[in-house]
Amino acid sequence: MENYKLLTPGPLTTTKTVKEEMLFDRCTWDDEYKAITKKIRFELLEIAVASPKDYTTVLMQGSGSFGVESVLHSTISGKDKLLIISNGAYGERIIKMAKCIGINYISFKLEYDNVFKTCDIKDILDNDIEITHIAMVHSETTTGIINPIEEIAKISKDYGKILIIDAMSSFGGIPINVQNLEIDYLVSSSNKCIQGVPGFCFVICKIERLIKCFGNSKSLCLDLYDQWKSMDKDGQWRFTSPTHVVAAFSKAIDELIEEGGVEARNDRYKKNNCLLRSKLKNIGFDAYIKEELQSPIITTFLFPSENFDFSDFYNYVKERGFVLYPGKLTEVNSFRIGNIGEIYEEDIEKVCNIIEGYMGGEKHE
Numbered sequence: 196m197e198n199y200k201l202l203t204p205g206p207l208t209t210t211k212t213v214k215e216e217m218l219f220d221r222c223t224w225d226d227e228y229k230a231i232t233k234k235i236r237f238e239l240l241e242i243a244v245a246s247p248k249d250y251t252t253v254l255m256q257g258s259g260s261f262g263v264e265s266v267l268h269s270t271i272s273g274k275d276k277l278l279i280i281s282n283g284a285y286g287e288r289i290i291k292m293a294k295c296i297g298i299n300y301i302s303f304k305l306e307y308d309n310v311f312k313t314c315d316i317k318d319i320l321d322n323d324i325e326i327t328h329i330a331m332v333h334s335e336t337t338t339g340i341i342n343p344i345e346e347i348a349k350i351s352k353d354y355g356k357i358l359i360i361d362a363m364s365s366f367g368g369i370p371i372n373v374q375n376l377e378i379d380y381l382v383s384s385s386n387k388c389i390q391g392v393p394g395f396c397f398v399i400c401k402i403e404r405l406i407k408c409f410g411n412s413k414s415l416c417l418d419l420y421d422q423w424k425s426m427d428k429d430g431q432w433r434f435t436s437p438t439h440v441v442a443a444f445s446k447a448i449d450e451l452i453e454e455g456g457v458e459a460r461n462d463r464y465k466k467n468n469c470l471l472r473s474k475l476k477n478i479g480f481d482a483y484i485k486e487e488l489q490s491p492i493i494t495t496f497l498f499p500s501e502n503f504d505f506s507d508f509y510n511y512v513k514e515r516g517f518v519l520y521p522g523k524l525t526e527v528n529s530f531r532i533g534n535i536g537e538i539y540e541e542d543i544e545k546v547c548n549i550i551e552g553y554m555g556g557e558k559h560e
């Protein structure tokens with residue numbers, strides 16, 4: 196297989212040094228390994244700007260969706276009702292999970308290129324006092340739209356609700372002050388902006404909430420409370436932990452800190468994203484999301500013409516060293532380019548030149 200860089204938002208391109216951490220097989224119950232788990236849990240709180248007095252990190256095996264599902268299973272009891280705000284496929288995945296688990300929920304669905312209006316959410320909460328929890332995706336990776344996290348946090352706080360944020364594709368790449376926003380549960384995973392490899396997810400939990408969740412979960416494996424209690428005791432995961440992934444993730448956090456933390460990473464991602472969008476605009480690609488709602492994570496581009504052949508385009512770009520992402524919209528033809536991971540301006544320049552070459556007709560040769 197030819198080597199390529201991923202312009203997909205997770206798994207993403209990681210550094211060689213992160214990958215090298217996986218060349219050694221660690222023992223799950225050895226103290227040195229447990230110390231890595233403790234380090235990660237502590238550092239994730241620092242990244243979340245959350246005090247260990249009020250917050251704790253629970254790591255969970257599986258991809259990001261397992262983390263979201265574990266929160267739904269473990270924190271919403273039979274007496275609760277969940278409001279799910281959705282403007283993309285990941286919001287819809289939360290709805291599907293709620294249905295599957297049998298949670299009492301309502302959904303508020305928006306167009307994929309739109310964010311909620313405060314008055315609409317307030318209306319829903321005013322008219323349905325049964326609602327106890329609110330769930331929303333922060334950066335909707337479906338389109339690249341960014342949802343107003345400060346506003347939902349304020350509403351949730353004013354109404355005394357419990358707030359669940361899927362910050363999968365934003366945490367570590369966009370500053371989020373979990374403590375100030377008083378987010379109750381924030382979920383992300385190892386293979387997004389922290390720039391680790393896939394294999395586990397994590398939940399930043401407000402302790403005063405989580406402590407009340409004993410016995411809620413109808414799933415043994417996804418029981419966030421139980422996982423927390425076990426992990427808190429001595430740093431050991433319940434059941435086998437993804438040792439290689441955990442070691443690589445610890446290294447990835449070190450490298451995030453070396454880069455200058457979340458702010459510095461956010462700057463790099465923003466620069467990548469602005470460059471990408473302006474260069475592609477000049478080549479003839481329009482972005483689906485308007486600029487003020489666009490995240491610095493991933494961009495959806497519309498096909499430049501009706502007869503645009505995405506798979507031909509994809510192969511052309513892949514042969515030259517970059518992998519793109521198909522679109523996830525049903526009503527318009529689109530594709531996506533992620534700009535997170537070990538990706539720099541020179542990579543963006545390069546991929547844009549390749550795309551320009553393709554549009555210039557090189558493909559017809």
Ligand SMILES: *Cc1c(COP(=O)(O)O)cnc(C)c1O
Nearest residue numbers: 258259260285334336361363364
């Ligand atoms: C990546 C991602 C997830 C998790 O997806 P998995 O396939 O389970 O890793 C959830 N929500 C958002 C917004 C994501 O970007």
